[in-house]
Amino acid sequence: xxxxxxxxxxxxxxxxxxxxxxxxxxxxxxxxxxxxxxxxxxxxxxxxxxxxxxxxxxxxxxxxxxxxxxxxxxxxxxxxxxxxxxxxxxxxxxxxxxxxxxxxxxxxxxxxxxxxxxxxxxxxxxxxxxxxxxxxxxxxxxxxxxxxxxxxxxxxxxxxxxxxxxxxxxxx
Numbered sequence: 001x002x003x004x005x006x007x008x009x010x011x012x013x014x015x016x017x018x019x020x021x022x023x024x025x026x027x028x029x030x031x032x033x034x035x036x037x038x039x040x041x042x043x044x045x046x047x048x049x050x051x052x053x054x055x056x057x058x059x060x061x062x063x064x065x066x067x068x069x070x071x072x073x074x075x076x077x078x079x080x081x082x083x084x085x086x087x088x089x090x091x092x093x094x095x096x097x098x099x100x101x102x103x104x105x106x107x108x109x110x111x112x113x114x115x116x117x118x119x120x121x122x123x124x125x126x127x128x129x130x131x132x133x134x135x136x137x138x139x140x141x142x143x144x145x146x147x148x149x150x151x152x153x154x155x156x157x158x159x160x161x162x163x164x165x166x167x168x169x170x171x172x
Contacts, residue, residue, distance in 0.1 A: 005072050005128050005129060005130040006071055006072075006145045007129070008070070008126070008145055009125070009159070010154045010158040011122065011123070012123045015117075018115060021152060027106040028107045032104050033053065033102075034052060034053070034100075035100075035101050035103055036051045036052070037099040037164070038086065039096040040089050040093040040094065040095060044062065045060060046059075047060050049089065051086075055078060056079040057079060058076070061073065067159035067160070069141075069142045069145040069149075096169070099119075099165055100119040103116050110129060111129050111144055112130070113148075118168075121168065121171070129141045129144045129145045
């Protein structure tokens, strides 16, 4: 499945204020999950295997590293249960880094919100606005993302320009 999304990522002290704002806007709470994202060594973009109770996915994405709304091109492949793909990718490419996260997921229309607690990094929020199910243009996606940045009162200083994997690699 291919789609384009606009997203932001920001560092937080805690999730309380954003969680309260989402509830006040009648966001649809989808649940909590524990995700293990194993990133593999590749030359361009990011390739990760996401493992969680609801299923596993192989995800390739390429995006610009900048603070604020940024475009990602994403390809996602759902894996059958008990796939041996992780073992194959580990042997073929090698593991770059593993991201261990607890995630709360909320939705408002085509906007997905992730309240993430990342082992060894702390708390973050991700806002992902996608056109997966419609013909919404890029300008509208950026506008939607900016609306929620303003609503949550996220400052420019709190915005993160790179992935959790990059943050963990810098920390090592």
